[in-house]
Structures are given as structure tokens and as C-alpha cells.
Amino acid sequence: MSILHTVNKSPFQKNDLESCLAHVNSNDAVLLIEDGVYGAISGTRFSVLTSSSDADIYCLKADLDARGIDPDKLTDGVKLIDYDGFVDLVAQNDAVNSWL
Amino acid sequence: MSEDMQEEAEGTVKKFMYVNRKAPYGTIYALEALEVVLIGAAFDQDVSLAFIDDGVFQLSNGQNTTDIGIKNFSPAFGALGDYDVSKLYVEKESMDERGLALDDLMELTWEDEDDDWEEKPSIHLVSREEMKTILGNQDVILSF
Numbered sequence: 001m002s003i004l005h006t007v008n009k010s011p012f013q014k015n016d017l018e019s020c021l022a023h024v025n026s027n028d029a030v031l032l033i034e035d036g037v038y039g040a041i042s043g044t045r046f047s048v049l050t051s052s053s054d055a056d057i058y059c060l061k062a063d064l065d066a067r068g069i070d071p072d073k074l075t076d077g078v079k080l081i082d083y084d085g086f087v088d089l090v091a092q093n094d095a096v097n098s099w100l
Numbered sequence: 101m102s103e104d105m106q107e108e109a110e111g112t113v114k115k116f117m118y119v120n121r122k123a124p125y126g127t128i129y130a131l132e133a134l135e136v137v138l139i140g141a142a143f144d145q146d147v148s149l150a151f152i153d154d155g156v157f158q159l160s161n162g163q164n165t166t167d168i169g170i171k172n173f174s175p176a177f178g179a180l181g182d183y184d185v186s187k188l189y190v191e192k193e194s195m196d197e198r199g200l201a202l203d204d205l206m207e208l209t210w211e212d213e214d215d216d217w218e219e220k221p222s223i224h225l226v227s228r229e230e231m232k233t234i235l236g237n238q239d240v241i242l243s244f
Contacts, residue, residue, distance in 0.1 A: 001236055019121065019153055022228060025236040097119065097241040100129070 002027045004093035005055075008034040008100075011046045016099040018049065026054035029089055031081075033060045037067060040078045047075040060086060114239040115146045120155035122244065124174070125165065130158050131173050133244035138176075141183035148187035148238075149180075150231060156194045159205040159223070174206065181210030186222045193228045 005024060011017040017032075017039040024030060030053065032040050039046050040059040050057050057078045064071065064080070071080055081089070090096060118137050124130045140147050151159060158174070165172040180188070188208060195201065208222040226234065235241065 001238075003236060003238075003241065015153065023152070023232050023235055025232055028236070095238055095241050097235065098243050100121075100243050 001095070002029070002093045004028070004089050004096045005030045006096065006098045007032055007036040007039065008098075010035040011039040011044075017046060020097075020099045021049050021053050021055075024053065024055040028055040029058060029093060030055050031058045031060065031086065031089060032063075032078075033086075034063055037063045037069065040064070040074050041069060042073055042075040050075045051077050058085070058089065111144070113144065113146050115148070115237065116140050117148050117150060117235065117238040117241045119150045119152065119235070119241060119243040120158055121153040123154040123157040124163070125168065125170055129244045130155070131171075133242075134173060134176055136242065136244075137180070137185065138183065141180070141185050144184075147185050148189060148234070149185070150235065151188065151190045152194050152231065154194075154198075156190055156198060156200060156205075159188075159190065159208075160200075161204065161206045177206060177208055181208065181222055184210070186210035186220070187224065188222045189224050189226050189231060189234055191228055191231050192225050195225070 005020050005028060007017050007020050007030065009016045017036065020030060037059050039050065041047070058081050059074060059078050061080050061082050074080065118133055120130060120133055122129045137147065137149060159177065163172050163174040202225060205223060209219045210222050211217045212220050
């Protein structure tokens, strides 16, 4: 079994990302969307968490672009995907946990 | 009829997990989650609940909402056993962080049909590691 976790809140405002990363299994995927993409920026107190996670971390490019975040600023290991990639992740995993 | 639809028609039981991560009265999430749990239970699915982060506050005993004008829905947790919802997983780390012990929570039980209707506790204190495994074994996860 593998779970796709989506996080849509800024980690500076809510603990969703931290709690999510504390509950993922190694075969899971985490996708940062909407304000969740702020959690993908390198050099923050959350970049250690994302870079050390066993799960694959993805970030939705449309939401990154909308917020003017340069993809070069992403934490190493975070994979950038588009909406088609989002659909692929949903299809590849057995269930989705949308952290609210 | 497709194979999937046939399975549905024959009544496949799926594992449904309702994840509660918010305190009871500051937002409407906790009450709405409980409503959805009761709906899911009526469809004879394999239902369980997880209480993580501030979600553990939902199970505090002695809740009294008289003076805030909001319905105290905590007694409804006591009815879950009657709907065969007997798996309430409460994360120990979240309890510890908030200074809570099992004694601070409501006493929730269910009656085991296969064991001469013996009353058994519904609340299961689990570690974060155990919670990870439980979450990883669900067919459907609904997060609140």
C-alpha cells in the first residue's frame, strides 16, 4: 500500500507539513500544492525535514510560478511536477490523504 | 457491468480512516468529521478514527459548552460503539505534547458480539510509529 499525501498550507502558518512528514511511510509520496509550496523552499527550518524524508517530495509548478518562487530555490530532492504529474501520482498510489 | 461495479454491488468492505487533527470548538471540522463518520458507519464499512495533534482534545472528558452557545457534541463519541465503530486510535506523542493522559479522555466502549457482548475500550493509545503503519494500510483516508 502507498499513500499520496497532499499539503496545501504554508508550514510557517500551520503544522500540516510537519505532521504529515512525521506520519509518512517510505513508499509514500508527498505533494506540496497551493500555499504548501512554501514548504519546498531551501534554507528554511523546514528544508531539513523535506530533504531528510524517506518519502518522495513533489511540488506543483503552477502554484510555485503563481507565487513567484524560482525553481532554483527549491530544497534538493524536491521534484517539480505539472498537473499531468499530479494525475499520475493519484493513479500510482492506492489512496490519497489530503492534510487539512 | 464492470468488475468494479460488480464488486460494489456485492458489498465490498473497504477500510475507511477518518483523521482528526483539530480541536473541537474553534472550527467546525471536528463536528463535521463526526457527522461523516456516522454516515460511513451506516454503510457497514471497516471504519476507524485517528486522533493526531490537536485532534486529541476532541476526546477530553468533562466538556461543557453551555456558556459558548455551541452544541457539545462530545457525547456522540459514546454512540460510536453502537454503530460498530470500535477503533479510535489516539497518538501518544500528541497526548504527551499536550499534557494529557488516558484518564483525561472520555471512557468509550463497545460491546463485542463475538465475546458474549463484553464491554471493551474503543480508545487505543498508539505511538507515532504505529500510527504511520495504520495510516499506510487504509483504502480511503478522510482528513479533517
